[in-house]
Amino acid sequence: MGSTPLSRRTLLWLFGPAILIYVTVFMSPLSMVIAESFRQYVPGSIGSSRDAPATIANYQALFQPAYLGYFLDTIRISFISTIVALIFSYPTAHILARTNSKRLRVGGLSVLLGMLFVSVLVKVYSIALIMGPVGFGGTLSRLLGSYPTSRFMNEISVVVGLVSFVYPIATLTLMNAIQNVNPNYVTAAVSLGASWTKAYLAVELPLCRQAILSVGITCFTLGVSAFVIPLILGKGQVSFVTNLIYTRFSEVANYPSGAALATSLLIGVLLVFVVAKASSMILSRRGARA
């Protein structure tokens, strides 16, 4: 059973290049970040001193309210974007999954894949343009009772940027999940007297809950890891942890502090994945029982 057609030696040769690359330029840089985060920062010198004793001062500094604010902003704005993206991508995904019109489907998919492929820079610049003074930013801010350069409006720009970034991914993934739900279940519910809306909400949606959870996690982690979107659309008023890490490198040259931020971000993202994996397992077990 366990035998494979290719010999063990061949497999080793095939794995070789990839393993080499992963160990040298993926695992070792990450471990260097972790190591750096425990080094002492010496102001004035670039980087940290090599033979200084290990310290957790870089992490202690992160508990200052100013730093915590960056973490909270990152989490809050990513979470809002995730929810908005989920709410608005589901109906589109549903239609593309169920339509009988080949033209609508191929057209919709082309637009989605196009938007997936279009550089995030193009999106960011475009949104900065339309949210700017010559675009709709002024009108929109007046509608929301604010002014164009307020922090609130910049937050909205960042949310718009994140949503447009994750929307195609969310829609395509949800579409795949909806396609694999037997359409007859919904029809059966309707023929038994449920309204179409109720049939979708009570039959199709629960069957897709695992996909919805995993899409949500993907959107959230993409949001937390986003760099360009808050950098340009936040206009310096809204910054994510990623932007803070970059300024530790480009402006302050405080590498140990940047490394501590990076390590915390990495641990945070991994935690989200572990929790998501666990809850997805609970969901599937419950699904199997039902």
Added chain:
Amino acid sequence: MKRYLDNTNWLILIVSLSLFGAVVILPVLITIVSSFDSRRFVGSFPPEDLSLRWYREFFFSSYYMRGLYYSVLIATLTAILSSAIGFLAAVAISYSPRRVSGTASSLFLAPLIVPGVVLGFGLLFFFSKIGISWSFWKILIAHVIITLPYTIRTSLAGIHGVRQSMIESALSLGATDFRVIRQILLPIAGSSVATGALFAFSFSMDDVAVTIFLTGTDVYTLPIAMISNMKSDFNLSIAAASTFIVLMTLVMLFILEMLVGIDRVVGRGIYRQDVSR
């Protein structure tokens, strides 16, 4: 009540589609139109007069063109290297014992989870430690690692379609392992490998978060040039650059459609196999 609920269904649909339009498509369209604006400043939309001045600005700027040159060069090399290494790794994963393949594939997909900035920051330490100082190598190596998960994934999907019996009969007739890979697996999985290469090219063209830590004054990519212009002087030459990128994207989508067909990239799902045939 039922009727009312069904109407809300349509309402939700219309709202979600118009949000999609407003957030995802409209801004890009406005950028494309604005790139033809003849005014010297970013004026109100729509432009009063059209011209190609911003394109002249873009194509005659040595700053942009240097970025474009390195972007295309690095993206091409990344696509080749990443799809080659990814294909080999995918073959190994497909024909390894369960336990090995499970561990390997989760290791290989790990860069997807790690935020780009964290990896970029780490690579900064790494390259200074091992003494690589020319940014070209730094960026190329970084782009190979961030695109490998995608090329491995697409190759895996292609190899999945190869019947086990074919390989076994070739081997039993005396073909070597590498002949099987070259003459059976590569031709059958070819379009998937090419799709992966295309993904790698486009992600390499697009990356900022990792690349921004590795650029030098002489070697940088187009996205980095655009970012620094966006921060210093928000003018419409970036709109021209964006339109150029959108055009490149369309060409790439066209190639993808030719290679495998967009419908097949996404898949129809198990209940709708018949419709597309």
